[in-house]
Amino acid sequence: MNFTIQNVLIATFDDYAIVDVQVVDGAIAAIAPSLEVIGTAINGENKLLLPGFFNAHTHSSEMWQRGIIPPLPLELWLAQLYDFAPLDTEKVYLSALGTAVETLLCGGTSVVDHLILIPGKELETIATAVRAYKEVGIRAFVSPLIQDESLTAGIPSGETEQNHEPYFRSTKATLELIEEAVKQFHRPDEGVSLLVAPTGIQLCSDALFQGCIELSNKYNLCRHSHLLETKAQEKLAQEKYGCTAVEHLKRIGYLGDRTTLAHCIHLTDNDITILAETQSTVVHNPLSNLRLGSGIAPILKYRQAGVNVSFGCDGASSNDSQDLLETIKIGSILHNVTDLDYQHWMTPRQAVEMASLGGAKGLNMANELGSLTVGKKADLVTYDLTSLSLLPRTDPIGLLILGRPTHAVESVWVNGKQIVADGKVTTINVDELRQQLFHHSQWDTKRKSGTVAQIEAHYRSIMGL
Amino acid sequence: MNFTIQNVLIATFDDYAIVDVQVVDGAIAAIAPSLEVIGTAINGENKLLLPGFFNAHTHSSEMWQRGIIPPLPLELWLAQLYDFAPLDTEKVYLSALGTAVETLLCGGTSVVDHLILIPGKELETIATAVRAYKEVGIRAFVSPLIQDESLTAGIPSGETEQNHEPYFRSTKATLELIEEAVKQFHRPDEGVSLLVAPTGIQLCSDALFQGCIELSNKYNLCRHSHLLETKAQEKLAQEKYGCTAVEHLKRIGYLGDRTTLAHCIHLTDNDITILAETQSTVVHNPLSNLRLGSGIAPILKYRQAGVNVSFGCDGASSNDSQDLLETIKIGSILHNVTDLDYQHWMTPRQAVEMASLGGAKGLNMANELGSLTVGKKADLVTYDLTSLSLLPRTDPIGLLILGRPTHAVESVWVNGKQIVADGKVTTINVDELRQQLFHHSQWDTKRKSGTVAQIEAHYRSIMGL
Numbered sequence: 001m002n003f004t005i006q007n008v009l010i011a012t013f014d015d016y017a018i019v020d021v022q023v024v025d026g027a028i029a030a031i032a033p034s035l036e037v038i039g040t041a042i043n044g045e046n047k048l049l050l051p052g053f054f055n056a057h058t059h060s061s062e063m064w065q066r067g068i069i070p071p072l073p074l075e076l077w078l079a080q081l082y083d084f085a086p087l088d089t090e091k092v093y094l095s096a097l098g099t100a101v102e103t104l105l106c107g108g109t110s111v112v113d114h115l116i117l118i119p120g121k122e123l124e125t126i127a128t129a130v131r132a133y134k135e136v137g138i139r140a141f142v143s144p145l146i147q148d149e150s151l152t153a154g155i156p157s158g159e160t161e162q163n164h165e166p167y168f169r170s171t172k173a174t175l176e177l178i179e180e181a182v183k184q185f186h187r188p189d190e191g192v193s194l195l196v197a198p199t200g201i202q203l204c205s206d207a208l209f210q211g212c213i214e215l216s217n218k219y220n221l222c223r224h225s226h227l228l229e230t231k232a233q234e235k236l237a238q239e240k241y242g243c244t245a246v247e248h249l250k251r252i253g254y255l256g257d258r259t260t261l262a263h264c265i266h267l268t269d270n271d272i273t274i275l276a277e278t279q280s281t282v283v284h285n286p287l288s289n290l291r292l293g294s295g296i297a298p299i300l301k302y303r304q305a306g307v308n309v310s311f312g313c314d315g316a317s318s319n320d321s322q323d324l325l326e327t328i329k330i331g332s333i334l335h336n337v338t339d340l341d342y343q344h345w346m347t348p349r350q351a352v353e354m355a356s357l358g359g360a361k362g363l364n365m366a367n368e369l370g371s372l373t374v375g376k377k378a379d380l381v382t383y384d385l386t387s388l389s390l391l392p393r394t395d396p397i398g399l400l401i402l403g404r405p406t407h408a409v410e411s412v413w414v415n416g417k418q419i420v421a422d423g424k425v426t427t428i429n430v431d432e433l434r435q436q437l438f439h440h441s442q443w444d445t446k447r448k449s450g451t452v453a454q455i456e457a458h459y460r461s462i463m464g465l
Numbered sequence: 466m467n468f469t470i471q472n473v474l475i476a477t478f479d480d481y482a483i484v485d486v487q488v489v490d491g492a493i494a495a496i497a498p499s500l501e502v503i504g505t506a507i508n509g510e511n512k513l514l515l516p517g518f519f520n521a522h523t524h525s526s527e528m529w530q531r532g533i534i535p536p537l538p539l540e541l542w543l544a545q546l547y548d549f550a551p552l553d554t555e556k557v558y559l560s561a562l563g564t565a566v567e568t569l570l571c572g573g574t575s576v577v578d579h580l581i582l583i584p585g586k587e588l589e590t591i592a593t594a595v596r597a598y599k600e601v602g603i604r605a606f607v608s609p610l611i612q613d614e615s616l617t618a619g620i621p622s623g624e625t626e627q628n629h630e631p632y633f634r635s636t637k638a639t640l641e642l643i644e645e646a647v648k649q650f651h652r653p654d655e656g657v658s659l660l661v662a663p664t665g666i667q668l669c670s671d672a673l674f675q676g677c678i679e680l681s682n683k684y685n686l687c688r689h690s691h692l693l694e695t696k697a698q699e700k701l702a703q704e705k706y707g708c709t710a711v712e713h714l715k716r717i718g719y720l721g722d723r724t725t726l727a728h729c730i731h732l733t734d735n736d737i738t739i740l741a742e743t744q745s746t747v748v749h750n751p752l753s754n755l756r757l758g759s760g761i762a763p764i765l766k767y768r769q770a771g772v773n774v775s776f777g778c779d780g781a782s783s784n785d786s787q788d789l790l791e792t793i794k795i796g797s798i799l800h801n802v803t804d805l806d807y808q809h810w811m812t813p814r815q816a817v818e819m820a821s822l823g824g825a826k827g828l829n830m831a832n833e834l835g836s837l838t839v840g841k842k843a844d845l846v847t848y849d850l851t852s853l854s855l856l857p858r859t860d861p862i863g864l865l866i867l868g869r870p871t872h873a874v875e876s877v878w879v880n881g882k883q884i885v886a887d888g889k890v891t892t893i894n895v896d897e898l899r900q901q902l903f904h905h906s907q908w909d910t911k912r913k914s915g916t917v918a919q920i921e922a923h924y925r926s927i928m929g930l
Contacts, residue, residue, distance in 0.1 A: 015910060064857055067864030071801065071810035101853070231805075291867065293801030293810065321854065321869035330795060336536065336758030340696075341930050345536035345758065388566070388899050389786065392529055392906030399532030402756065404786035406871055434853045441857030445480060465806050 001416065004037045008044025008382065010372055011349065011397060021049065023378040026416030031374060046386050047410055048396045050352060051371050052109025052139075052379035053324050054359020055099075057224075057262040057283040057312025059145070060113045060129060061086055063095035066320035068444065072452070074230045074292045074318075075155050075459055080449035081317055082151065087118055089128040091440060095316075096132035097433050101425050102322035103138060103313075106405075109379040109414050110139040110359060110369070112260070112283075112312065114197055114224060117144055119168065126181045130192050137419040137427045139379060141363060143197035143224045144181060146174050146212075147204050152455060154202035156235040158462045175211035182219050191415060193222070193363075200226035201245045202233050209254050222258040222363050225249075228271075229263035229294050232463065246271035255280045258364040262312060263288075264302075265295040272298070272305045281308040281362030284354075286331035287321075288314035300335045300344050310358035311351075325405055328355050332401060348401035378416040383408045384423070466881065469502045473509025473847065475837055476814065476862060486514065488843040491881030496839060511851050512875055513861045515817060516836050517574025517604075517844035519824020520564075520789050522689075522727040522748040522777025524610070525578045525594065526551055528560035531785035533909065537917070539695045539757045539783075540620050540924055545914035546782055547616060552583055554593040556905060560781075561597035562898050566890050567787035568603060568778075571870075574844040574879050575604040575824060575834070577725070577748075577777065579662055579689060582609055584633065591646045595657050602884040602892045604844060606828060608662035608689045609646060611639050611677075612669050617920060619667035621700040623927045640676035647684050656880060658687070658828075665691035666710045667698050674719050687723040687828050690714075693736075694728035694759050697928065711736035720745045723829040727777060728753075729767075730760040737763070737770045746773040746827030749819075751796035752786075753779035765800045765809050775823035776816075790870055793820050797866060813866035843881040848873045849888070 005021045010031070020035035021028065021044075029038070064086045069077055086092065096113065103111050111133070117125045126144055133140035148171040153164040169177075178196060186194040196212035198204040216223050228234055228245050237245035246267060249255050255278035262283040264275070275282065282302055289295060302309050311331050313322045332351040339345070346354075360370025368377050383390065389406045390399045400408065412420035419427045459465075470486045475496070485500035486493065486509075494503070529551045534542055551557065561578065568576050576598070582590045591609055598605035613636040618629040634642075643661060651659040661677035663669040681688050693699055693710050702710035711732060714720050720743035727748040729740070740747065747767055754760060767774050776796050778787045797816040804810070811819075825835025833842050848855065854871045855864045865873065877885035884892045924930075 016908065065859060066857075067813075067855075067861075067867055068859035071807055071812060073807050076807070098853070098856075287798070290795075290798040290801055293805070293807060295802050316868075320864070320867040323869040326791070326869050330755075333752070333755040336755055337760050340758070340928065342536055342538050342541075342758060343930075347536060348532075386899065386903055388563070388895065388902070390532075391563075391899060391902040392531075393903065393908050394530060394533035394906065395910045396532075396908065399785070402532055402785040403781075404788040404791050430853065434851065434856060437853070437856040438851055438858065441859065443481065443858050443861065445860045463805065465808075 002039025003042055004035060004039060005042045005044040005049060006037070008047050008049045009385070009396060010049050016396065023413070023416050026378055028372065028374050028376050028378050031372060044382065046384070047382040048385055048400065049372065049380060049382050050107065051356040051369070052381050052412065052414065053107045053355040054110045054112070054310055055103045055108045055313050055322065055324050056112050056260060056310040056359045056362060057285055057314055058099060058111060058113055058322065059116055059315030060096045060099040061092050061116050062315030062317035063098050064091055064441070066316040069317050074294060075232055076452050076456060077292055077318065079151060079451035079455055083449045083451050084447065085116060089118065089121060089124050092118070092125050092128045093132050094433065094436050094440060096129045097136060097428060098437060099322050100133055100136040100138040101430055101433065103324060104412050104420050104425060105409050106323045106325040107381045107409055108324045109381065109412060110141065112141040112143055112195070112224065114143045114145050122177050123181060123184070126185060130185045133192060135428055136425065137414050137417060139191045139414050141193050141195055141222070142185065143195040144178060145197055145199050146178065146208065147199045148174055148208045149203045149205065151203070154236070155455065155459055156232055156239050156462050171205060171207045171211065174208065175215065179215055182215065182221065186219060186221070195222045195224045197224040200233070201240065201248065202236055206252055209252055213253055222260065223254060223256070224260050225254070225262070227261040227264050228266045231266060234266040244268055244271050246274050250274050250278060260310070260362040262314070263294065263297065265289060265297045267298065272301055272307060275307045276305045279308070281310060281358070283310050283312045283362065284331045285312045285314040286334050287327055288318040291318050296334060296338060298338070299331070300339050304344070308358055308361045309354050310362050311355050324355065325400070328401055348397045351401050352397055378413050380413045382410045384410040467504025468507055469500060469504060470507045470509040470514060473512050473514045474850070474861060475514050481861065488878070488881050491843055493837065493839050493841050493843050496837060509847065511849070512847040513850055513865070514837065514845060514847050515572065516821040516834070517846050517877065517879070518572045518789050518820040519575045519577070519775055520568045520573040520778050520787065521577050521725060521775040521824045521827060522750055522779055523564060523576060523578055523787065524581055524780030525561045525564040526557050526581050527780030527782035528563050529556055529906070531781040534782050539759060540697055541917050541921060542757055542783065544616060544916035544920055548914045548916050549912065550581060554583065554586060554589050557583070557590050557593045558597050559898065559901050559905060561594045562601060562893060563902060564787050565598055565601040565603040566895055566898065568789060569877050569885050569890060570874050571788045571790040572846045572874055573789045574846065574877060575606065577606040577608055577660070577689065579608045579610050587642050588646060588649070591650060595650045598657060600893055601890065602879050602882060604656045604879050606658050606660055606687070607650065608660035609643060610662055610664050611643065611673065612664045613639055613673045614668045614670065616668070619701070620920065620924055621697055621704050621927050636670060636672045636676065639673065640680065644680055647680065647686065651684060651686070660687045660689045662689040665698070666705065666713065667701055671717055674717055678718055687725065688719060688721070689725050690719070690727070692726040692729050693731045696731060699731040709733055709736050711739050715739050715743060725775070725827040727779070728759065728762065730754060730762045732763065737766055737772060740772045741770045744773070746775060746823070748775050748777045748827065749796045750777045750779040751799050752792055753783040756783050761799060761803060763803070764796070765804050769809070773823055773826045774819050775827050776820050789820065790865070793866055813862045816866050817862055843878050845878045847875045849875040
């Protein structure tokens with residue numbers, strides 16, 4: 001459907017302008033004042049129009065455990081997460097819907113779902129998430145989370161001999177599975193892309209990374225991974241490779257301009273240079289990094305070094321929401337305490353660019369997405385500037401990024417198709433979703449993780465606690 | 466009005482229970498399952514009942530500048546704030562209403578407004594804020610912000626000779642003004658208390674502090690102040706007193722069990738011991754501290770030392786919202802990166818206690834407010850556990866504190882009077898407020914602060930930038 005948004009506020013280089021925006025065949029056709037109306041006329045008065053943001057790293061099915069995992073560092077948190085991970089695809093479906101809805105209602109039009117696969121139902125898990133995202137209409141980058149080592153291998157051995165059980169599925173079988181998924185579901189033109197997405201050096205062999213590189217080259221797939229989220233991973237990389245994880249990933253060829261790396265907290269200056277040289281993208285997950293005590297990623301250094309940075313909510317068990325605006329706010333202001341010179345601090349406008357164009361760059365789509373540019377796809381969001389949370393009128397982007405907007409998203413279009421109107425998702429029944437989430441869950445405040453009990457003493461010893 | 470909430474979820478020592486709660490004459494009369502209905506019966510099914518939270522430090526009129534002040538440290542930010550501070554009481558009225566509404570809709574039933582006074586209209590400013598809070602019905606602790614030194618005196622001199630203009634009002638006149646305000650407006654039984662509230666050691670003489678101590682003793686008033694928010698203030702205290710600010714405040718007798726101190730970032734271990742010994746309360750303003758790059762307050766140390774801690778949003782120009790739930794979330798998880806041992810990290814239940822009982826303690830009202838206890842005043846909040854943002858069902862308090870609740874507050878009572886129902890404030894017309902905020906403001910994205918331009922070079926030099 002073609003349409004023209006009239007008299008809408010947009011950001012210019014260093015100010016704002018009121019313009020009309022024509023959208024034809026899913027793309028931005030013109031941006032200028034007083035344009036001819038093509039298609040439906042949409043009143044943009046007192047609305048701010050921005051390119052859609054990218055939720056550039058999450059795990060949708062973690063929604064089932066949000067709010068429940070106690071304060072624990074990643075390695076123990078992960079043990080508890082997997083002890084209680086949902087095992088039926090109906091839950092995968094509902095949490096993918098929920099993740100999409102929450103992302104849309106805070107200005108996100110794209111989601112990178114580092115999707116946890118149900119053992120034995122891997123393709124079905126992927127099919128289910130793809131179905132959910134297509135129903136909602138959000139642009140989806142489905143990134144099946146794979147590994148070929150068992151969970152305990154992710155904790156450094158220290159001076160002890162550790163024997164880890166072999167992972168239940170072979171590296172070869174895992175790669176075949178991903179190739180099959182790519183054949184079945186990788187449809188960028190329909191708004192669903194698949195990524196290769198080994199979980200990270202802590203649980204993946206070189207053979208798995210190399211197989212992913214081959215698939216990435218063969219099918220032109222973007223690459224995703226966690227990277228150096230914790231001090232334990234920093235130690236582990238030295239144990240496994242005798243060098244940093246970044247140096248190792250460079251050596252095996254995983255880095256590049258279509259590689260996005262979630263977290264990136266414990267990097268050396270040389271590692272940062274490598275990310276810049278390889279044009280890799282950092283996905284900043286500030287809330288998860290605080291919640292798990294992982295650390296503060298050196299985002300100001302990345303920006304100074306020319307490393308592309310985007311934002312992710314991370315899974316809802318370590319955040320514990322999917323509100324991209326909260327992530328962008330905290331991911332902007334958090335770094336002010338890491339550098340005394342305020343001239344290095346991030347501005348709200350820079351944060352908007354990171355959340356939009358930064359996300360597009362990491363997914364190799366900067367020519368098609370991430371800014372209000374004629375010819376780009378119409379992934380667009382309008383914000384209601386008469387919302388109480390965006391008043392009084394001062395600076396619209398300042399209010400949006402530094403404030404706490406509620407009810408602020410008014411309309412969302414993905415590929416020119418409207419999927420949010422008047423602040424409500426129009427493609428699925430959200431009230432029905434809410435009821436389903438209620439009925440598929442129960443208050444569960446006394447559970448204990450057996451795996452945490454098994455591994456905690458070793459973890460504390462290795463970390464010097 | 467008496468009422469009985471039936472079948473509502475409350476937190477017990479380490480679990481939850483479903484109970485009835487009777488409220489008679491503004492106080493909690495009974496809490497137990499299956500009580501007789503006294504007064505109106507209220508359905509509490511699928512709702513969580515908590516004591517109201519305290520927004521224990523804010524500056525309401527900063528709402529007029531939220532979203533607009535660029536990334537600057539406190540001393541320069543303050544210069545810009547005062548260059549554009551509102552000068553008419555109509556704006557003071559609207560922003561006090563806005564602050565009250567936003568506080569209520571995120572679970573706050575009390576607000577400590579460190580109120581910026583319009584020069585020459587001081588009593589009128591106080592009267593206006595009191596009127597607004599009474600209209601909304603929120604419990605208000607109005608703390609007129611006073612100083613007796615001019616703004617530039619708040620920046621250390623370093624090795625330069627600094628001549629600061631005298632402040633426009635004498636210390637004596639300021640103290641007389643506060644005494645007059647106390648006589649006119651201090652009505653704890655009607656839900657409005659006045660506090661003595663010198664802005665802090667950076668802009669106040671000992672004579673002003675001592676005058677405030679006398680008023681506090683004479684009229685039984687609580688005491689409030691900013692404390693050691695920035696490194697510049699840490700330096701300044703050494704310049705002014707040759708000791709830390711905490712040591713000085715102890716010496717002059719300002720600390721005590723009804724003294725709340727906002728920020729408390731740059732304290733020594735000995736300072737922390739002093740706060741514990743004097744039973745002073747720290748008000749934690751994590752978002753403002755990040756936004757202004759002030760630092761991360763050592764909250765885990767305070768808790769370990771037995772210092773009472775509560776939460777504040779701080780003014781909306783340095784946050785830039787008044788969402789107490791956001792403040793509590795970030796103020797809980799932020800500290801996980803300051804201590805590797807997760808056994809020291811704050812739990813969501815501890816955060817709830819800090820936000821409720823911690824706030825009450827600091828205001829010398831722990832016997833009357835801050836917990837669900839028979840005999841205490843009925844400052845109560847129910848949260849809708851069927852809200853999408855609190856689903857799926859896991860742990861209610863975990864979802865509320867670690868998630869990002871939206872539309873979650875269902876009802877609010879202050880002193881047993883209902884002032885929020887079905888998620889909407891019932892005492893004032895919020896839609897009318899929204900329109901007034903819109904019409905009293907305009908987009909203003911190009912303004913420059915003359916004072917910042919004057920003092921920036923000195924600031925950078927003193928701070929070694």
